[in-house]
Amino acid sequence: MSSAASAETLSRSGFRSPAFARLLRALLPALSMTLILIAIAWLNPRAISYFGFSLMLNLAIPIALATIAQMFVITVNELDLSIGTFVGFVACVTATWLRDAPLLGIVVLLGSIGVYAALGALIHLRNLPSIVVTLGMSFVWQGLAILMLPKPGGKAPDWLQAFMSLKPPFVPFPIIAAIVIGLVVHFGLMRTSYGAVLRGTGGNAQAIRRAGWSILKTKVTMFALTGVFGVLSGMALVGITTSADANLGNGYTLLAIAGVILGGGEFVGGRVSPIGAVIGALTLALAASPLLTFMHIPPDWQVAANGAILIIVLAARALISRREGDR
């Protein structure tokens, strides 16, 4: 009798408990990445090495930065459809002005962050749908990028190129960079008191306002942070590719949204996870080309495989959240 009762408590606190499901859900981004890593290791053991990771995760840093940028706006229930072309714009500025006239380059980049902050204010004050405003801005950034660099070209500043091709001992640079990015943002957004206010704007703006915080200020802060990380992403991208093109970042908009969601973030309610987002971005970067190349998937079907991987990971997550029973 007593053993049956204890078995019941065990089952409630054990694998079927909501707490376990929540833990599983938090671990899911990491689990999905591990799964993809195992697949890569199985298909090509030599890829699991210092050089293998350096090559496979080459483009992961800009993707991770763009994903974090997108995460900031998603935290306050907005969406940025212009982050991709913004990254392209920053890449063009970095490969031209930042190299030839550093002062002008810095002013332009800071100015573009200011534009992001102003957009946050505009969207909040006029109560505009961010999807449309950023849709318009995506044309603006692309137009500016094309005006600046009509043909692919330019050259990354030497210091940036040197920084992006750092070869630290033992651990490849992209992995160190990803850990640093994830931890810094995690601390700022999840562990500080103002971070809680920022997330609260997405969770319950009314409550935050009643508590005496300015929603305008939190929205402007979040959009400015998106600008900052967009700038970092564009600079990192140019540091890797060494030259720029106005269309360089176009794919990043949807990639960044997918990364945030893969990482356990949600579109509304201020529920995001910076570390998850970084892992989501790495998963996407790994799934994008290396895995598919090793699986000998014909080029025609690579995009489909990408979509399928997204679907499988999200389906797994849905299974777990169903168990969590919070919807």
Next chain:
Amino acid sequence: MSAIRTLLARPWIWSYIGALIVWLAAITFTGGYGAGGMITAALSLAVFMVIVGIGQMFVITLGPGNVDLSLPANIGLASAVAMKVMGGSNSMIAVGLIAALASGMAVGAFNYLLIRALRIPPIIATLSSSFIVLSIDIAYGRGLQIKPPPAFADFTNIQFFGVPILAIGGAIFAFLAGIALQRMIYGRSVLAIGQNMRAAWLAGIPVERIRFFTYTLSGALGGINGALLAGYFRGASVDIGNEYLLSSIAVVVIGGTSVAGGKANVPGIWGAALFLVLLLTMLNTFGVSAGVRLLLTGLIIVGVITAAGGQKALR
């Protein structure tokens, strides 16, 4: 006076005013030359935006997060399916149209399946499925160089006194969609779901059936649009639908539909489509470079939404 005020209070009026201003600016520049031709050209291009825009409108009206990002891939695949099935022969036109419609509906139903069965947020579900559809299109439509049947190509280019037949069809279709939205149980259900999904469910609305129908409808319209585009531009291609990702969302929102869902507007879609097409026409007549054209398009979209904004909508 009060009539004007009620007219100005309509959210869609601004898109028509915008279209008119842009058109006037363009013909002022050309000194009145080509004023009619500009409208004809705008009507024939705007109708493609209207067709997918209406599908997108029903989807967006379902509530926050609902959007169909698979339209470009869907349009591309349907254009290839239509051209292959028609095979350039006039007798197969109807079969080809039905095939394109079926292909679009299949994509739409697949989207809903992902959203419902796997509980994936619609944005990501339609994005993932668009990757898959794109691959199918690339594999299926490789090297496809089939011209549309002559009768079909001619049909898509027929004009009555400068008004393209497709635009007439598009206007009738928009009228019917308006009735479906405001006067039919289906449309009222979509609006109710967009306002409060749980309340709609409690009120006995078959929420999931309506959502299924809406995503399938959006897919079907994408399919038809693909076939018509292939006829109009005389051939299918993988990227024939690319511009409809952004423009389908843009016409819906500029036209006065709330991105937060629950509030839709059909007449505004025509106004917004005409506005966007005429805007590009105007910038082309000014002879500006591609960069300036993009820059101005973006600034004007932001400007219009700022001027017309103030609606209760977060996204």
